[in-house]
Amino acid sequence: MRALRHAGSLILVHGVLLAGAAFMLLPFVWMIATSLKPPEEVFSATLQLLPNRFHGAENYGFALTQAPLVRFALNGAIVCLGILAVQLLVAIPCAYALAKLRFPGRDALFLLVLLSLAIPVQVPALPLYIALADLSLLNTYLAMMVPFLFSAFAVFLLRQFFKSYPDDILQAARLDGMRELEIVWRIVVPSAWPAIAAFSVFSVVAHWNDLYWPLIVITDSALATPPLGMMLFADAETGSNYGALMAAAAMLTAPLVVVFLFARRWFIAGVTMTGVK
Template sequence: MTTHAGETRSRIMQAGIHIALAAGAVFMLLPFWLMLRTSFTAPDQIFSGNVLTLTHFSLDNYARVFAEVPLLRYYLNGFVVVGTIFLGQVVICVPAAYALSRLRFAGRELGLWIVLAAMMVPYHATAIPIYVLLSQFGLINTHGALILPFIGSAFSVFLLRQFFLSIPQSVFESARLDGASPYRILIHIVFPMARPAIITFGILSFVSHWNDYFWPSFVLRNDFAATVPFGIVRFLDQELGADYGPQMAAATLTVLPLLIGFLIAQRQLIAGIAMSSGQVD
């Protein structure tokens, strides 16, 4: 009887946990469904009927967005910015993380503390000094103003360092015994083995900078280098007002690349996060 009662309590607890998780999932996904539902509903039908169901499917909102917004230019600018930032972070952050994790040199611990301290400072706090510096170099309202402040990432250095610490030390010692230089170890061993971690911080970097509105609104004055969030917000403010259908269509088109990217790389993302929390050797 005791065993049966224990199994019953366990099943009740499991059912309660699943119900709570399902309720949380519905609560988190409901805004996305409302966004999609509004974007595919004709403007005069948005507030009619049940707001949880899609009764009048229409692409009018998307047609208006593509007709009135230079969306392809915003997409191109966005991909150029986030792609260049990612490449710059790979070139800078991977060697820095490798040095802080596996090389022995004076000042290594100080360098690690500087990285940790940099992670605690929000980039909003340094926005004005960086703006002044970019202005002195004539980079305001250019792609360079969106890229240069972010090609060095303290978080990426720390994430990659944790991953490199999970690689057995014997791998690096064997390479040194074979006569490999630090540069050769970095190129032929570290980069291939770090692929999951690089993909992980690449996805995080892509999401962060693709969605960023604060910095573009700080350094851009027109649509020449506008990314998707900045360009669409300008469009919403100037053209749409409270026209919710095109607003939600524009919002859907903003998050679409993020969703596609996550679905493609979700296995590598999970693997990279798991490996970055592995054993420290």
């Protein structure tokens, strides 16, 4: 009876997880299906997943020829990787200091980091825009990066991971004459790749999909990131051609899927290990 009860609970849990996964994947499946349909089937009154007439080559060909999708993806990669590099360079030493060093005001400083998580990007948007305009930095990659170069979430996540790092190893490194920055980059960081990978996935996905800030500071389509490029592409080229629009969206979503599949083991390990005391 105990074995049957255990098997039943496993089936129930996995059934709920599979249902949730199917619900989350449904928009992506519908996007792919729409990208393969001709216009008359997109607006059909019947709910049908597979197309009666395959129109994928035309939709994907139109999207590739009528919009600079490669340029949009390159802009997104430049912005996301630039933001991520600076975020990690700043957050890793900050998180180590908050986790392993003792100094006056450490807890108060960490509280301020947590409070900053509650401030949405819309709050400092106007003063940041005015400052960038005064410095003639609008319509640049830097303008899209500036509000996100410091990540309070990265400091919080990495601090939780660093707190579980053994103090004995750090003390032994100090006795060997290593400075704190050497300890951070040569000893602690190599063991923190799961947490770094987890944050990297969060950061890249968030800024790859960001439309709000690029829409404010960018007017040149040559600098458009994927969401902004998709909006310009839809307005200027496709009109009501939702098949081509979904084809472009599928091609611009594919890099995120590849990144997650590449980093999924580290991502899962980082999310689970950052809660270990």
